[in-house]
Amino acid sequence: MPTLLITGANRGIGLELTRSFAKDGWRVHACCRDPGGANELNTLDGTVVVHRLDVTDGAAVAALARELAGEAIDILFNNAGVYGPRTGFAETDYDAWEPVFSINVFAPLRLAECFVAHVARSDRKLILNMSSVMGSIAEGGGGSYIYRASKAAVNMITKTLSVDLAGQGITVVAFHPGWVQTDMGGSHATVSVRDSVKGLRHIIAGLSSEDNGGFFAYDGRKLPW
Numbered sequence: 508m509p510t511l512l513i514t515g516a517n518r519g520i521g522l523e524l525t526r527s528f529a530k531d532g533w534r535v536h537a538c539c540r541d542p543g544g545a546n547e548l549n550t551l552d553g554t555v556v557v558h559r560l561d562v563t564d565g566a567a568v569a570a571l572a573r574e575l576a577g578e579a580i581d582i583l584f585n586n587a588g589v590y591g592p593r594t595g596f597a598e599t600d601y602d603a604w605e606p607v608f609s610i611n612v613f614a615p616l617r618l619a620e621c622f623v624a625h626v627a628r629s630d631r632k633l634i635l636n637m638s639s640v641m642g643s644i645a646e647g648g649g650g651s652y653i654y655r656a657s658k659a660a661v662n663m664i665t666k667t668l669s670v671d672l673a674g675q676g677i678t679v680v681a682f683h684p685g686w687v688q689t690d691m692g693g694s695h696a697t698v699s700v701r702d703s704v705k706g707l708r709h710i711i712a713g714l715s716s717e718d719n720g721g722f723f724a725y726d727g728r729k730l731p732w
Contacts, residue, residue: 509532509534509581509629509630509631510578510582510629511524511534511536511580511584512580512582512583512584513535513582514538514539514585514586515539515562515586515587516537516538516539516548517537517539517541517544517545517548518545518547518689518690519687519689520586520637520684520703521537521587523704524584524586524707524708525537525548525555527704528708529555530553533554533581534554535553535556536580537555537556537557538557538559538571539557539559540560540561542559562614563609568614568621572621572625576625578625579630580622581629581630582633582635583618583626583634583635585615585618585634585635585636585637587614588691589610590691591604591606591607591653591654591657592653593650594652594653596649599652599653600653603653611661612657612661615664615665616664619634623672623675627676632677632678633677633678633679633714634668634672634679635680635682636682637682638658638665638681638682638683638722639683639684640683640730641654641658642657642660642681643659643683643722643730645731645732646731661681662722666732669719670720676716678714678716678719680718680722682710682723683722683724683730684703685698685703686698706725706726710723710727
């Protein structure tokens with residue numbers, strides 16, 4: 508049975524990814540901060556193991572890696588993320604940078620470092636980082652300095668990991684899920700959660716070592732850094 512470990516699994520894209528993989532017969536290690544309040548996650552069909560995990564807590568991440576020692580994880584999906592203050596130029600809350608970066612940037616690298624052995628012993632050997640087109644310098648717009656900077660940093664981590672882990676046969680890519688109708692995306696978003704996940708699943712199914720270090724939109728487009 509192939510295995511997925513995913514963070515931010517209790518709502519939005521993470522919840523739908525968990526549902527989709529579990530429905531297809533995968534074992535899913537679904538991580539979230541408050542399993543007790545994750546009612547929908549706890550009632551999904553399939554082999555879903557829910558773990559309490561704060562991705563900003565290095566000791567907790569290391570403890571989970573030890574708990575799952577010896578297990579092969581085909582896909583490590585760093586999905587957890589936050590937007591932070593929606594401010595423009597001259598409105599920046601500098602105190603907000605650290606919590607956003609702790610979740611969006613530090614956590615994906617921490618998870619990769621703690622679970623690299625689990626991924627390396629699997630068949631698929633994939634590390635997937637949820638990014639955004641807002642982190643593309645080539646396509647970047649204005650405003651949202653903290654979020655944009657955090658996703659640009661995730662992209663750099665993705666590219667660097669793709670180089671450092673290639674010798675272990677691990678493929679690392681970043682995803683733009685679209686402007687999705689979630690709590691973060693808001694009511695004016697143009698892509699449903701189901702359509703985003705359907706697109707992501709299609710790309711994931713076709714990933715190979717030739718895609719290592721790539722940046723892909725949910726609709727299959729390869730995005731510029």
